[in-house]
Amino acid sequence: MAAAHEPEVIRDKAAMRAWSRRRRAEGKAVAFVPTMGFLHDGHLSLISTAVAAAAGPVAVVVSIYVNPSQFAPTEDLATYPSDFAGDLRKLAATGAVAAVFCPPDLYVRGGAGAGESGGAVSCLEDAGGHAHETWIRVEQLEKGLCGSSRPVFFRGVATVVAKLFNIVEPDIAVFGKKDYQQWRVICRMVRDLDFAIEIIGSEIVREADGLAMSSRNVHLSCEEREKIVEQESLTPVVRIDRPAVICVAAWFGKVRLIDNIEIQAPS
Numbered sequence: 633m634a635a636a637h638e639p640e641v642i643r644d645k646a647a648m649r650a651w652s653r654r655r656r657a658e659g660k661a662v663a664f665v666p667t668m669g670f671l672h673d674g675h676l677s678l679i680s681t682a683v684a685a686a687a688g689p690v691a692v693v694v695s696i697y698v699n700p701s702q703f704a705p706t707e708d709l710a711t712y713p714s715d716f717a718g719d720l721r722k723l724a725a726t727g728a729v730a731a732v733f734c735p736p737d738l739y740v741r742g743g744a745g746a747g748e749s750g751g752a753v754s755c756l757e758d759a760g761g762h763a764h765e766t767w768i769r770v771e772q773l774e775k776g777l778c779g780s781s782r783p784v785f786f787r788g789v790a791t792v793v794a795k796l797f798n799i800v801e802p803d804i805a806v807f808g809k810k811d812y813q814q815w816r817v818i819c820r821m822v823r824d825l826d827f828a829i830e831i832i833g834s835e836i837v838r839e840a841d842g843l844a845m846s847s848r849n850v851h852l853s854c855e856e857r858e859k860i861v862e863q864e865s866l867t868p869v870v871r872i873d874r875p876a877v878i879c880v881a882a883w884f885g886k887v888r889l890i891d892n893i894e895i896q897a898p899s
């Protein structure tokens with residue numbers, strides 16, 4: 633058993649589920665923060681939001697898992713930044729995280745199958761994930777913005793988040809509004825599929841120069857960073873995605889409606 637301030641590291645699905653059930657039997661709410669690791673202060677703010685959202689005693693679980701099914705083979709799965717030891721140090725330093733769930737893999741692999749998403753294929757199918765054939769699609773909300781530039785992204789996110797919810801069995805789950813469309817997709821999935829989980833959207837945390845914190849910011853050159861900061865300063869509401877010029881460009885199409893939330897393009 634880890635010391636009180638150090639998160640317990642759990643790799644196994646059944647052990648994770650059993651851990652959550654024990655916490656609930658002790659009278660604690662289980663609050664869940666899903667991440668892909670390489671943690672920064674934006675992630676840590678989600679942990680504070682989770683603690684603040686719980687009405688009483690709470691056990692916070694952070695997952696670290698880079699989900700292959702939300703990346704197309706042309707995207708950056710192979711270069712996604714990671715620093716597991718650093719992540720554990722940061723989580724321990726918060727004193728607020730009880731467990732870290734970091735499964736080696738979440739999918740059943742092997743076999744043969746079509747594994748298609750309207751013609752698009754993810755890194756999961758590309759790596760022989762054909763034994764997995766159940767997908768969640770949030771059919772309208774996944775269209776447009778990041779969904780236009782990343783054809784398998786929301787199918788992969790909705791599916792892996794549903795899997796994580798079934799494994800962690802949280803009472804509360806927190807997502808950043810930095811990935812605004814993702815947050816709305818998860819809210820809609822939870823409503824439509826009757827997950828008994830309260831979803832909380834947490835505010836965007838920014839660097840001193842205004843850039844929204846993001847694990848992938850480490851890949852930006854000075855010029856790219858300056859360009860994004862400039863674009864963000866023109867954007868009145870939220871930034872939809874990471875340094876994705878494609879997604880930011882979607883702002884310039886006047887006004888978009890997502891799930892009844894009107895997002896204004898810069899005037």
Ligand SMILES: Nc1ncnc2c1ncn2[C@@H]1O[C@H](COP(=O)(O)OP(=O)(O)OP(=O)(O)O)[C@@H](O)[C@H]1O
Nearest residue numbers: 667668674807808810811836837845846847848874
């Ligand atoms: N700057 C931020 N402010 C608030 N929430 C954030 C911020 N950055 C990430 N999050 C949230 O943290 C959760 C995990 O995100 P993830 O691990 O993909 O990190 P990321 O910084 O968004 O990485 P990426 O480079 O892939 O965009 C998501 O709910 C995301 O919206």
Ligand SMILES: CC(C)(CO)[C@@H](O)C(=O)[O-]
Nearest residue numbers: 666667668699789792811
């Ligand atoms: C929600 C998530 C953990 C699913 O892999 C990921 O998309 C992320 O970190 O935003």
Ligand code: BAL
Nearest residue numbers: 668702703811814874
């Ligand atoms: N936070 C977004 C995860 C992704 O871009 O894959």
